[in-house]
Amino acid sequence: MIGSLSPGRRTRDLAELPGSTVDVVVVGGGVTGAGVALDAASRGLSVVLLERADLAAGTSRWSSKLVHGGLRYLAHGEIGLARESARERAVLMGATAAHLVRPLPFLVPDVAGRDVTALAELGGRLGDAVRLSVPGGRGSLPSTRRVRADDVARLTPGVRPGAGGVVFWDGQLTDDARLVVALARTAAAYGARVLTGAEVRAVDSADVHVRVDGADLSLRAGVVVNAAGVWSQQLAPGIRLVPSRGSHLVVPADRLGSPSAAMTVPLPGSRSRYVFALPQPGGLVYLGLTDEPVDGPVPDEDPLPSDGEVQQLLDTMNQVLDEPLARGDLVGAYAGLRPLVLPESAGTGPGDATADLSRKHLLRWDGAVLSVVGGKLTTYRAMAEEAVDAVVARLGRGARRTTTARLPLVGSAPRVALERVAAPQRLVARYGTEAPLVESLGPALVVAGRDETVGELRFAVRHEGARSVADLLDRRTRIGLVPADRERAVAVAEQVLAEG
Structure with a gap:
């Protein structure tokens, strides 16, 4: 089995770890850490990935399960970030993870307001233009279009009848955690040792001190890549993070008429933030997404949506539904923490809302530790490429160029x-x-x-x-x-x- 993370392999990898010397130790088993491990291993570097809990145990499993082209970035004038997102979406859909990503229509109904759909149509067409400008983008998704009332009824039966709308397209992941597992297994196929239940306690110059299964051990690394997300400050205290909580509700699909398109409704008072009702395999719909600042220390346990977030999501979606949702309709809820980076130029005050912070990532050296934090799930590969470019330059070995844009993950095929x-x-x-x-x-x-x-x-x-x-x-x-x-x-x- 290619890249099998079997119990036997874990035993062998763990036995070889104490006192060993490797090129790269990656701390964190989310999408960023797994992406870095794959990029580094595929360039011929020796790699150990250490994750204190499990693959995708943190932020990477709490996303909206979207591979998106960056329409929101366009609204903020971040054209470069939008092009990067569109390019990486095309890579995932066409080359590296075709089995995990599918096209998904997003419907903005006219019952939300014709000014809303006019703005959505403009944004969708700008997104189409960005998609056409990147390699692999042409033909990867249908174009934005207006639809009639009967199309709205067919795509999103729960929407109040009698009006049309606008449809734009984006990418949907079957499951974000499965993407992380596929990345880790592909890295293992290239020789990376992937160890979960391995907590990095300290980094002392080149020495990495780890606790695994209750035992303490050490190894030496040429470079330590800190990909611990919202917990990155534990290895790099100088990083300025402003975590935000993104929450989703889980609703039976039949409660919304079993939609085949994502229902899309603007958050009241915003021209760039939307609440989505995202149809999922297995007869569920995920309703999200919030963006709430998180104060105080980052907890180790999973966050939960607040009562205010639950009500905000219900109230926003109910603006367009024929039969409003109530709390009693919910069968689950989940929340994750985004590791948003506060710019170096920012002051020490509370600053802007987290919704207005850029989703650009940070790459920063602290001695032998290279932190890569921020960004989005969609752009994990580009973040990993940039990080490993810096690692190769520091070590003076390893392939100078990545091949991950055309390297299929385990299970993928045309x-x-x-x-x-x-x-x-x-x-x-x-x-x-x-x-x-x-x-x-x-x-x-x-x-x-x-x-x-x-x-x-x-x-x-x-x-x-x-x-x-x-x-x-x-x-x-x-x-x-x-x-x-x-x-x-x-x-x-x-x-x-x-x-x-």
């Missing part, structure tokens, strides 16, 4: 090849060319009424580094997004873990 994979389409959309193996490991359902199979749990334990019930239910699958379903799945997950 769309014509994916269409021929002999497995259920749902599994192909999550595992790509590996779907037949996943299916062979057991077709039984984990929870009645859901699609996830026991084979998916077994595959996660045997090849994806899953070591706990939380790894299985909250990250390798997303059963945990509906707490009632998670409770019913725990016994099956425990049984699969016991099997090994």
Whole structure:
């Protein structure tokens, strides 16, 4: 199995770690850290990735599951950032993760206001122009267009009837955590050692001190890449972060008429922020996204949406719904923390709202530690490329140019090849060319009424580094997004873990 993160491999990698010397130690197993590990390993550098919990345990699993082209950046005049997002979206959709990304229509209904849809149409057409200007963008998505009332009723049945709207297109991830796992496994295929449950306690010049499975050990690194996201200040106290919380609600799709397009409604008083109702596989819709500043120390536990955020999301979406949503309709909710970077030129006061801070990333050296923080999930590869360029320059070895823009992740293949994979389409959309193996490991359902199979749990334990019930239910699958379903799945997950 290519890049298998098996229990046996973890045992071997861990045994080789104490006292070893490697080119790069990556701290953090989110999308940025996994992307850096892949880029560095594919350039011929020796790499160890250390993650204190699990792959995608932090911010990277709490996104809106979108690979977007940066329409919001255009509204803020950040043309370069919008072009970077559009370019990276094309890379993911066309070259590196075609099995995980699909085109998704976004509908802005006229019932939200004709001035709103006029602005959305202008923004959509500007986004189309940006898409056409980047490699791979032409033909990757349909163009923005106005639609009639019957189209609105077909695409988003929950919207109040009788009016048309505007449709623009973007990319949707099957699952953000699956992207991180695919990156980590591809890095492992290039020789990177990927160790979860490994907490970096300190970096002393070239010495990296780690606690793994209750034991302390040390190794030496040419460079330490700090990709710890909102926790980056633990290794680089000088970084100025302003974390913000982004929250989503989980709603049964049939409560909104089972939409096939994302419903898009502007946040009252804003010309660049929207609330989306994003249809998901498995009969769910995610309703988001908020942008609330987080004060005080960053907690280790997962954040939760506030009552105010829940009400804001419901109130905003209810402006256009025929039958308004209530709190009783919710089957789950989740929140994540964004590691927004405060510019060096900013003062020491509270400054602007987090919604107005740029999503540009920061690259900063502190001795042997290179911190890469900020940015967006969509642009992880570009961030990793820039970081590893700096690492190669510092070390004086490793390939000077990256190949990750054309390097398929495990499971990926051209769309014509994916269409021929002999497995259920749902599994192909999550595992790509590996779907037949996943299916062979057991077709039984984990929870009645859901699609996830026991084979998916077994595959996660045997090849994806899953070591706990939380790894299985909250990250390798997303059963945990509906707490009632998670409770019913725990016994099956425990049984699969016991099997090994």
